[in-house]
């Protein structure tokens with residue numbers, strides 16, 4: 495088992511919040527050295543170590559805000575993996591393993607999966623990536639509790655946390671408009687948001703993100719995208735995940751980004767605040 499996996503798991507069960515870098519993990523002795531102790535002894539990554547690897551970013555935001563859309567576009571642009579814990583949970587649900595039975599009710603009621611289970615799924619995904627030589631990541635949907643943020647802090651250095659924000663009155667519509675192509679797995683959104691400006695408040699227009707004709711007849715809706723479940727997910731976000739914003743705000747890592755509209759309006763502005771430039775070939779890739 496990869497060193498990183500062991501450390502994440504041991505942190506999840508022991509609550510260790512020590513800091514360790516990926517490069518230190520790679521050189522960690524493989525035997526006879528308790529993982530928790532290794533984490534406590536490891537020095538924080540140096541500036542040089544950080545400069546030598548790809549970015550390690552986190553995307554936060556309410557259900558329906560568009561974390562997946564923007565995280566996925568950025569991951570293509572930067573050539574780093576986009577790791578969404580919601581996708582890992584759905585993969586597990588689609589399997590016939592014993593965990594799938596345990597997860598189905600939790601997810602379909604809009605509740606959070608336990609920190610231990612989610613850390614286990616993330617650890618497995620990260621160690622697969624490590625084996626393939628992946629470097630850097632954009633995490634989407636993790637951490638969602640302060641405990642998860644502390645566990646992550648103990649094993650990895652997060653450079654930047656992007657907090658995507660969208661006016662509350664459109665989040666529900668965005669969630670209810672979500673569709674997935676059952677064949678290619680791509681995400682779309684049928685909602686057309688058109689809020690008129692009122693009392694000095696600007697209006698907002700977000701065009702739908704329509705599928706190509708080949709996907710149109712294969713669209714499915716996530717079982718947890720019903721009005722009742724979305725309400726519960728928004729409530730849980732406020733209770734459990736909003737404190738994570740404060741956790742990173744205190745560290746000076748939080749970048750607040752208010753989405754001004756749909757993708758055509760928001761994407762260039764997001765790139766601008768991240769000081770990123772999009773080349774023509776990346777534009778074509780992101781538009782595909």
Ligand SMILES: Nc1ncnc2c1ncn2[C@@H]1O[C@H](COP(=O)(O)OP(=O)(O)O)[C@@H](O)[C@H]1O
Nearest residue numbers: 557558579580583601605606607612635636638
């Ligand atoms: N970090 C996490 N901690 C606990 N549960 C999670 C986490 N990430 C995903 N889940 C589970 O997977 C479900 C779907 O996650 P996701 O696709 O990220 O949803 P959303 O659209 O609400 O952001 C969540 O409602 C939750 O049950």
